[in-house]
Amino acid sequence: MAGNSEQKASQIDWAAFMPGLALDAVIFGYHNGQLKILLLEYKNTPLFALPGGFIQQDEDLNNAAKRVLHERTALSNIYLEQFYVFGDLSRHNASQLKQIIVANGHFIDDSHWLLQRFISVGYYALIDFTKAIPTPDAISDSCQWFDITNLPPVMLEDHQEIIRKALETLQTDLDRKLIGFNLLPETFTMGDLQGLYETILGKPLLRPAFQRKMLSLGILERIAKKQTGMAHKAPYLYKFIGG
Amino acid sequence: MAGNSEQKASQIDWAAFMPGLALDAVIFGYHNGQLKILLLEYKNTPLFALPGGFIQQDEDLNNAAKRVLHERTALSNIYLEQFYVFGDLSRHNASQLKQIIVANGHFIDDSHWLLQRFISVGYYALIDFTKAIPTPDAISDSCQWFDITNLPPVMLEDHQEIIRKALETLQTDLDRKLIGFNLLPETFTMGDLQGLYETILGKPLLRPAFQRKMLSLGILERIAKKQTGMAHKAPYLYKFIGG
DNA sequence: CCAAAAGTGTTAAAGCTACACCCATGC
DNA sequence: GCATGGGTGTAGCTTTAACACTTTTGG
Numbered sequence: 001m002a003g004n005s006e007q008k009a010s011q012i013d014w015a016a017f018m019p020g021l022a023l024d025a026v027i028f029g030y031h032n033g034q035l036k037i038l039l040l041e042y043k044n045t046p047l048f049a050l051p052g053g054f055i056q057q058d059e060d061l062n063n064a065a066k067r068v069l070h071e072r073t074a075l076s077n078i079y080l081e082q083f084y085v086f087g088d089l090s091r092h093n094a095s096q097l098k099q100i101i102v103a104n105g106h107f108i109d110d111s112h113w114l115l116q117r118f119i120s121v122g123y124y125a126l127i128d129f130t131k132a133i134p135t136p137d138a139i140s141d142s143c144q145w146f147d148i149t150n151l152p153p154v155m156l157e158d159h160q161e162i163i164r165k166a167l168e169t170l171q172t173d174l175d176r177k178l179i180g181f182n183l184l185p186e187t188f189t190m191g192d193l194q195g196l197y198e199t200i201l202g203k204p205l206l207r208p209a210f211q212r213k214m215l216s217l218g219i220l221e222r223i224a225k226k227q228t229g230m231a232h233k234a235p236y237l238y239k240f241i242g243g
Numbered sequence: 244m245a246g247n248s249e250q251k252a253s254q255i256d257w258a259a260f261m262p263g264l265a266l267d268a269v270i271f272g273y274h275n276g277q278l279k280i281l282l283l284e285y286k287n288t289p290l291f292a293l294p295g296g297f298i299q300q301d302e303d304l305n306n307a308a309k310r311v312l313h314e315r316t317a318l319s320n321i322y323l324e325q326f327y328v329f330g331d332l333s334r335h336n337a338s339q340l341k342q343i344i345v346a347n348g349h350f351i352d353d354s355h356w357l358l359q360r361f362i363s364v365g366y367y368a369l370i371d372f373t374k375a376i377p378t379p380d381a382i383s384d385s386c387q388w389f390d391i392t393n394l395p396p397v398m399l400e401d402h403q404e405i406i407r408k409a410l411e412t413l414q415t416d417l418d419r420k421l422i423g424f425n426l427l428p429e430t431f432t433m434g435d436l437q438g439l440y441e442t443i444l445g446k447p448l449l450r451p452a453f454q455r456k457m458l459s460l461g462i463l464e465r466i467a468k469k470q471t472g473m474a475h476k477a478p479y480l481y482k483f484i485g486g
Numbered sequence: 487c488c489a490a491a492a493g494t495g496t497t498a499a500a501g502c503t504a505c506a507c508c509c510a511t512g513c
Numbered sequence: 514g515c516a517t518g519g520g521t522g523t524a525g526c527t528t529t530a531a532c533a534c535t536t537t538t539g540g
Contacts, residue, residue: 020261021362061330061362085325085364087304119264119304121328172419191492209530211493232491233537434519452502454520475518476510 017054019113023065023121024052024086024159026166027073028148029129030183035148035199036129037163038072039155040140044103047096049156050163051143052120065123072143073132079182080125083169084162087119091158104139124166126182174200178219181240187223189235190214260297262356265363266308267295267329267402269409270316271391272372273426278391278442279372280406281315282398283383287346290339292399293406294386295363308366315386316375322425323368326412327405330362334401343399347382367409369425410443417443421462424483430466432478433457 027038039048053068055061062080069078094115101108108114134143146152148167151160174180180196181188194210214220224237270281282291296311298304305323312321337358344351351357377386389395391410394403417423423439424431437453457463463481 018263018360018362021264055330055362057360058332060332061328064330082328085304085328087298087307087364089301089303117261117300119261119298121330176415176419189492206530206532207492208494208532213529229539230491231489231539233493235492432519449503449505450519451504451521456502472512473518474512474516476520478519 014112014114016056018057020116020118021121022052022054022118023061023068023123024050024162025065025068025072026050026122026124026163027069027132028124028126028166028170028183029132029145030196030199031129031145033195033199036145037148037151038132038134038143039146039152040072040136041142041144042100042103042156043139043141045099046154047100047156048146048152048154048159050159051137061121065121069125069127071137072135073127074135075127075132078125078127079179080123081169081173082121083124084122084165085119086122086158086162088158089117091120092117093157096156100139120162122162122166124170126170126179128183128185130185171201178217187237187239189237191235193238257355257357259299261300263359263361265295265297265361266304266311267293267363267365267405268308268311268315269293269365269367269406270312270375271367271369271409271413271426272375272388273439273442274372274388276438276442278410279388280391280394281375281377281386282389282395283379284385284387285343285346285399286382286384288342289397290343290399291389291395291397291402293402294380304364308364312368312370314380315378316370317378318370318375321368321370322422323366324412324416325364326367327365327408328362329365329401329405331401332360334363335360336400339399343382363405365405365409367413369413369422371426371428373428414444421460421483430480430482432480434478436481 029036029038038051040051041048051068051072053064053071055064059067062082065080066076066078069080070076097115098108101114129145134145136143148163151163174197180193180200183196184192190211193214194205194207197210198205219241220238221241222236223239272279272281281294283294284291294311294315296307296314298307302310305325308323309319309321312323313319340358341351344357372388377388379386391406394406417440423436423443426439427435433454436457437448437450440453441448462484464484465479466482467480
């Protein structure tokens with residue numbers, strides 16, 4: 001849950017949103033052999049949080065998620081999946097929310113639904129790190145990539161748990177569906193792809209087996225014969241062919 | 244979405260619930276080689292619907308689902324999973340909802356959230372058919388089992404789609420997690436278990452392979468040596484041992 | 487020529503498929 | 514005995530795992 005409007009809180013038409021309901025997005029990217037996610041840093045607080053937002057009364061839930069993703073990354077056509085709804089009472093932390101609002105110089109009545117208990121739909125997204133343009137929202141100082149193994153210690157509400165569950169879902173989805181390619185640029189080497197799998201699954205894989213398995217799926221097309229530069233045999237470039 | 248209170252609509256304290264949010268439960272049972280689900284039939288209408296309910300302001304989302312399941316089946320400790328959140332605007336059908344309310348002799352203001360757009364969390368449950376006591380709610384005439392291959396043609400809103408997606412999820416979960424046993428009594432034969440798998444997956448399985456695979460998992464304990472009665476070799480009884 | 491990384495070959499183990507076969511029981 | 518359903522054995526195929534080997538390129 002995070003502010004999703006570019007306006008000041010006092011100008012927001014809260015009635016345009018569904019009360020008590022939010023969505024949080026765990027946006028994965030892959031760079032330099034690290035799996036990363038996007039986090040916002042709230043103004044004047046030491047709090048980090050997942051990008052999120054509210055659902056407009058006249059908006060499909062999944063479209064609200066797409067909108068949030070576009071606002072934070074400037075990307076469209078993103079791979080996006082619901083993975084869990086977080087609806088425990090214990091995740092509610094009114095004082096933390098109030099701290100954020102106050103730190104932004106706004107006031108809100110204690111009875112407002114924004115300070116009450118929330119139910120939040122968790123989404124995870126896979127994007128091409130090189131194409132995203134991280135963009136903070138109105139109540140945040142920054143929107144930055146964090147290595148999944150090195151997250152800030154203090155996070156909003158249960159966002160640590162949401163991230164954990166998102167990663168768990170990504171790990172089990174990775175070899176059931178063919179989604180890994182969404183984290184890479186259009187063209188990539190087999191080494192890139194293997195590194196991605198190893199990073200997500202957290203274990204080394206054998207190169208010959210990995211190569212054969214990927215090629216046997218028939219979803220990779222070998223593009224250029226060679227790449228440039230290094231002190232060893234140049235790898236082939238591949239691209240994903242939807243299929 | 245369905246009425247979940249035992250009171251008359253006019254007596255219900257609507258403020259006790261989270262507005263715009265509901266849950267729907269696809270409750271699976273297995274009997275006589277058929278996969279079945281529980282459906283409610285609304286009073287004075289030809290409409291069938293999934294059991295469902297609202298989330299109380301002071302209630303965990305998952306506990307609300309457990310409560311609904313207990314109200315409709317008299318069972319506790321049910322196997323229960325979230326599988327999708329249905330949040331499209333197109334699922335909204337105000338006239339259908341109003342029809343149900345009117346058919347129950349109640350009145351409600353058109354601006355009430357009950358007649359507005361809803362977001363619904365889909366759950367599926369696996370229960371022992373022989374133990375459930377189907378119980379209608381206050382606005383329903385009946386709560387009955389329906390063969391999944393022979394559902395009523397007219398159902399509330401997008402409940403057909405919810406059921407389709409629940410079945411799809413059950414099929415993919417069936418051999419990823421060890422959940423089939425939740426649909427059978429404590430003891431069962433290998434034939435029962437195979438029939439269950441065949442019914443859910445919609446295809447025949449080879450007996451030797453199935454038997455070996457199940458036994459190799461180490462989650463079945465062979466109980467009684469024999470069963471009684473039929474014109475052939477008596478099968479062993481097995482029970483599930485949580486691993 | 488050597489180190490490093492890419493890619494292919496090869497063999498053994500493991501798993502799955504399909505069918506054949508034996509067991510127990512009621513008619 | 515024979516039909517019926519339960520349970521085991523086994524041969525053949527496919528998949529996976531592990532390692533050896535060749536290829537390319539900069540130093």
